[in-house]
Amino acid sequence: MNSKQKFYADAIVVGSGMGGMSAACMMAKNGLKVTVLEAAHVPGGCSSSYKRKGYIFESGATTLVGFDEHQPLKRLEDELGIELQKTELNPSMCVHLDGEQITRYKNDEKWIQEASEKFGNPKGQRKFWELAKNVSDTVWRVSGKNVFFPPQNITDWLRLPFQNNPADAPVLRFGFSSVLDVMKSCGVNTPRFRRFVDEQLMITAQSEADDTPFLFGAAGLTYTNYSNYYVYGGLLRMIEQLQEWLESKGSEVKTRRKVVHIEPASDGLYKVITEKGEEYYAPVVISNLPVWNMAEITSPEIQPWFKEKSQKYKKAWGAITMGVVHKDTFADDMPLHHQIHFEEGDALPMAGARSVFVSMSAKDDTERAKKGLRTLNVSCHTPTAKWFSMNGQYDDNKAHVQASILEHLEQKLPGFNKKDVELAFAATPVTWQNWVYRKEGRVGGIPQSMNRSLLDWTPAQAPFSGLFLCGDTVYPGQGIPGVTLSGINVYYRVKNYLNKTKIKATF
Numbered sequence: 255m256n257s258k259q260k261f262y263a264d265a266i267v268v269g270s271g272m273g274g275m276s277a278a279c280m281m282a283k284n285g286l287k288v289t290v291l292e293a294a295h296v297p298g299g300c301s302s303s304y305k306r307k308g309y310i311f312e313s314g315a316t317t318l319v320g321f322d323e324h325q326p327l328k329r330l331e332d333e334l335g336i337e338l339q340k341t342e343l344n345p346s347m348c349v350h351l352d353g354e355q356i357t358r359y360k361n362d363e364k365w366i367q368e369a370s371e372k373f374g375n376p377k378g379q380r381k382f383w384e385l386a387k388n389v390s391d392t393v394w395r396v397s398g399k400n401v402f403f404p405p406q407n408i409t410d411w412l413r414l415p416f417q418n419n420p421a422d423a424p425v426l427r428f429g430f431s432s433v434l435d436v437m438k439s440c441g442v443n444t445p446r447f448r449r450f451v452d453e454q455l456m457i458t459a460q461s462e463a464d465d466t467p468f469l470f471g472a473a474g475l476t477y478t479n480y481s482n483y484y485v486y487g488g489l490l491r492m493i494e495q496l497q498e499w500l501e502s503k504g505s506e507v508k509t510r511r512k513v514v515h516i517e518p519a520s521d522g523l524y525k526v527i528t529e530k531g532e533e534y535y536a537p538v539v540i541s542n543l544p545v546w547n548m549a550e551i552t553s554p555e556i557q558p559w560f561k562e563k564s565q566k567y568k569k570a571w572g573a574i575t576m577g578v579v580h581k582d583t584f585a586d587d588m589p590l591h592h593q594i595h596f597e598e599g600d601a602l603p604m605a606g607a608r609s610v611f612v613s614m615s616a617k618d619d620t621e622r623a624k625k626g627l628r629t630l631n632v633s634c635h636t637p638t639a640k641w642f643s644m645n646g647q648y649d650d651n652k653a654h655v656q657a658s659i660l661e662h663l664e665q666k667l668p669g670f671n672k673k674d675v676e677l678a679f680a681a682t683p684v685t686w687q688n689w690v691y692r693k694e695g696r697v698g699g700i701p702q703s704m705n706r707s708l709l710d711w712t713p714a715q716a717p718f719s720g721l722f723l724c725g726d727t728v729y730p731g732q733g734i735p736g737v738t739l740s741g742i743n744v745y746y747r748v749k750n751y752l753n754k755t756k757i758k759a760t761f
């Protein structure tokens with residue numbers, strides 16, 4: 255490899271997570287030559303897949319939504335004129351709580367009936383879920399329209415009344431009420447329903463009912479009431495489809511290109527240097543990295559801004575994940591996604607999690623596991639820092655958590671038996687830092703909080719000419735739909751910037 259090689263593009267995207275890929279595709283669609291630089295050997299970050307011992311596991315995300323009307327992946331498909339390969343799951347999820355199985359039906363009425371049967375108080379449950387679905391529908395519709403949100407200048411503020419229907423404004427009050435407040439007002443705040451809601455929110459909002467604004471919580475809680483999809487062969491297939499599309503437009507995704515430095519260079523260009531010593535130049539750089547990572551790779555004039563952001567968002571979760579291969583002893587009609595609650599008061603050693611999330615490969619997905627076997631992706635939350643300071647106890651602690659997860663699965667996941675496990679391995683925040691390079695293995699974005707207003711989210715444009723952001727630590731936050739929206743939104747910021755500065759796409 256020639257260490258002095260120089261490359262030019264109209265825009266450089268650092269990181270090929272779903273946020274970065276969406277941004278790159280939007281720009282390529284609109285005529286820009288984009289280079290995506292990805293540190294790992296495959297693209298996709300936390301929404302990708304990897305092979306181990308001939309099986310395919312998901313790197314992080316396993317549930318896939320966002321393809322319904324007004325939702326970001328549908329918008330991306332429409333913009334690019336493609337249909338991503340996917341198969342709908344219905345029902346998408348089963349929650350195992352205190353010996354009962356709660357099926358998260360997509361159909362609103364069926365779900366309200368199920369919630370009423372399992373938690374009692376049909377009137378209260380109806381009130382809660384109808385409100386949640388209404389708020390969620392509005393959130394998707396309104397967030398899709400407001401690509402310049404949060405407002406960063408006077409023009410953005412002035413756009414708001416013209417782009418929005420005043421009839422949608424009342425929903426904003428739910429930015430100031432927590433999910434718990436709404437549960438109380440609907441009369442459904444029983445301890446058991448609270449446990450259910452808390453764990454459902456942890457996988458979507460990274461926060462519990464008392465600290466999640468209902469505005470976001472409503473969308474998180476009702477995500478099973480929209481179309482949920484499965485990708486045969488793993489989510490990497492979806493990313494590869496986007497990569498192929500990008501390349502067909504003359505843009506490129508370069509893997510094994512870890513960016514180690516970003517600085518403004520001459521002639522209004524940025525210089526982006528990779529670990530291999532290659533230099534990439536472009537008038538626009540979009541970072542798809544978490545804000546915590548950026549201070550380490552930016553030049554001194556940019557660094558303080560990212561340091562400040564990192565200080566502001568100190569709290570974030572890590573994940574314990576497990577890949578498991580199990581004999582196919584599962585019922586034919588078993589849903590693929592399961593949230594498994596532990597007994598009340600029980601928590602996973604080291605991680606402290608009170609539930610695990612299990613996603614199984616489809617019976618006939620012989621790409622992920624050969625016939626007669628299934629792969630299982632298991633995940634739960636954990637604080638991160640402790641995993642980096644275990645003084646020689648790391649391997650033992652990891653093995654302890656792994657054994658405990660397998661034990662819980664044997665007790666609570668129908669069809670699961672430790673003797674039928676063919677392969678099992680765990681990953682901690684240390685692993686996560688190594689494979690998606692996320693600082694301290696912090697994943698899943700910034701947890702929702704009642705202390706942060708909507709306007710307080712990190713916006714898509716950094717206060718440095720030509721430097722932009724997308725991904726799960728900027729608005730609107732985590733999840734594949736969230737980061738896809740961030741990728742769509744950042745394109746409009748870039749377009750505006752290029753128009754204003756009259757910088758021409760020249761490369």
Ligand SMILES: Cc1cc2nc3c(=O)[nH]c(=O)nc-3n(C[C@H](O)[C@H](O)[C@H](O)COP(=O)(O)OP(=O)(O)OC[C@H]3O[C@@H](n4cnc5c(N)ncnc54)[C@H](O)[C@@H]3O)c2cc1C
Nearest residue numbers: 269271272273293299300314315316317513725726733734
């Ligand atoms: C265990 C787990 C389960 C989840 N489950 C779900 C789910 O079921 N459904 C859902 O919608 N969401 C889920 N999420 C959340 C979702 O996966 C993420 O929020 C989303 O994929 C993040 O996308 P992103 O584009 O922000 O960043 P990432 O996916 O983190 O992508 C960033 C990319 O940048 C690369 N990179 C980092 N540093 C550098 C560098 N210096 N140079 C070049 N490249 C670099 C990384 O390798 C990575 O590919 C889950 C997350 C985790 C961790």
